[in-house]
Amino acid sequence: MTLQQIAEKIGLKPLCALDMLSKEVSSGYVSDLLSDVMANAKAGDLWVTMQTHQNIVAVASLKEIVGIIIIGGREPDRQTLLKAEAEKIPLLLSELPAFEVVGRLYQMGISGKR
Amino acid sequence: MQDLSLHILDIVENSLTAGAKKVEIRIGEDISQDRLTIEIIDDGQGMDAEMQAKALDPFFTTKTTRRVGLGLPLFKETCEICQGHFLLESHPGKGTKIKAIFPYAHIDRKPLGNLGETLLALIVGHPDVDIYYEHKRDGIKFSLDTKEIRAILEDVPLNDPGVVSFLRTYIFSQLAELGLDKEYII
Numbered sequence: 685m686t687l688q689q690i691a692e693k694i695g696l697k698p699l700c701a702l703d704m705l706s707k708e709v710s711s712g713y714v715s716d717l718l719s720d721v722m723a724n725a726k727a728g729d730l731w732v733t734m735q736t737h738q739n740i741v742a743v744a745s746l747k748e749i750v751g752i753i754i755i756g757g758r759e760p761d762r763q764t765l766l767k768a769e770a771e772k773i774p775l776l777l778s779e780l781p782a783f784e785v786v787g788r789l790y791q792m793g794i795s796g797k798r
Numbered sequence: 799m800q801d802l803s804l805h806i807l808d809i810v811e812n813s814l815t816a817g818a819k820k821v822e823i824r825i826g827e828d829i830s831q832d833r834l835t836i837e838i839i840d841d842g843q844g845m846d847a848e849m850q851a852k853a854l855d856p857f858f859t860t861k862t863t864r865r866v867g868l869g870l871p872l873f874k875e876t877c878e879i880c881q882g883h884f885l886l887e888s889h890p891g892k893g894t895k896i897k898a899i900f901p902y903a904h905i906d907r908k909p910l911g912n913l914g915e916t917l918l919a920l921i922v923g924h925p926d927v928d929i930y931y932e933h934k935r936d937g938i939k940f941s942l943d944t945k946e947i948r949a950i951l952e953d954v955p956l957n958d959p960g961v962v963s964f965l966r967t968y969i970f971s972q973l974a975e976l977g978l979d980k981e982y983i984i
Contacts, residue, residue, distance in 0.1 A: 717879075718905045736800070737909045 685709060685792060687730070687751050687774055694788045696753060696776035699760070700769040707750045707774075712794045714786050718743050725749060730794060732785055736760045741767040749773065755782045801911025802836065805876060808869040809838050809896060810920055816842030818893065820928040820945075821920075825913065827902065827935040834900040834907070841893040850888055873898065880904035913978075914969045917942070921965060925956035933976060940972040 688705040691698050698705055713725040714732040718739055725731060727748035733740060736758050744752055751774040754760055760768070760775055768775050778785050790796075799805050806823060813821050818840035826835035845853060856871040870886070877884040877898045888894040900907045917931050921944055928945040944956060947965075954961060973979075 722905065734800075739905060739909075743905070 685794070687776070690730070690789070690792065690794075691776055693792065694778070694780075694785065696778050699775040699777060700765055701772045701774040704751070704772050704774050709750055709794060712786070712789055712796055713749075714782060714796075721749075722747065724798070726798070730789070732782055732789070734758060734782065736764055738763040738767045740764065741771050741773050744773045745771045751776055753778055753785055755780060755785050799872060799876070799908075801909045802876070803911030803913050803916040805869070805873045805908075806836065806838065806913075807916050807919065809873060810840075812869050813838065813840035813842050813894065814924060814927060816840065816844070816894065818842035818927065820930070822930040823917070823932070825910075825931075825933045827933075829902055829936050832902045834902045834910075836898045836900075837895065839893065839895045844890045844892050844894055845888040846890050850886055854886065870896075876908055880906040880908075882907070914966075914973050917969055918962070918966055922957045922962055933973070935976040935978070938976050940976055942969065942972070 686706050686708055687698075690696065690709065691705065709728070709730045711726070711728060712730040712732060713721065715721050715724070716733050716735050718735070721731060721733075721743050725747050729747070729749050730751050730753065731740075731744060731749045732753045732755060734755055736754060738761060740752055741764055743749070752768075753776045755778050757777070757779045759777070765775070799808070810821055810823065820841045822837070822839040824835070824837040824839070826833070828835070853870050854874060856868055873896070874884040877900060880900060881904060882898060882900040885897040886894070887897075913933070917929075920929055928943070930941070930943045930945075932939065932941040948956060951961065956965075
């Protein structure tokens, strides 16, 4: 399933790196502690977080994460947007809380298996 | 709490609840030494040793036995999650000093957030309290003392719309001098 399809299905608002939305995703990770994401997320994951600071883009880039879903109606900082565009990491905004987002992703076949 | 400015807001509100008439907020960004220091010093009623232990224990609660909320334990956790140090020093009748030292570049250190808006909110919300704000960033310093500003304004309150507008422009331009833009989130 592509990021674009996921975004349409659960109503995410893609904000940047729109040309990367055709990427395929089959796994995900959810955490708000950046060191935990660095230690435990894997390449190709879709990452669900409430963090909005530009460090999330640095971590995503380092771990080759394909996209970041920012939950709870939070808006990313301006620097985060600029970095995400530069690093080609799509940011997808959701009004839903994390539990709902992750539940819907799981129903769509996105797994969290390590 | 998403950033450190919100912790600062929370801790200063504690100080005011404790009857502080003067609050100092000192921010030190020593990037070359990989150190961020936040100090909040008040002249509130202070706490004895027993009260200090209670203030830091998140489980010792109920609002009747606890004057402050979860502000201190949460700030301490924010500090320790990135290998920082948290110090609480308090003397009954004199006041309380909180010092948090963070490794500047640690990946789990929360960003500072919008300190300009935080400072403005405190001044506007508590125009009669003396708020001293000092922000040092790699050798450059910005400081603001509402006591001095109040003396110049004489009878005009600090939360007068014209004064707030001036303060907003002044604070953000001074923070810009330190290299922090309006949406500064480091």
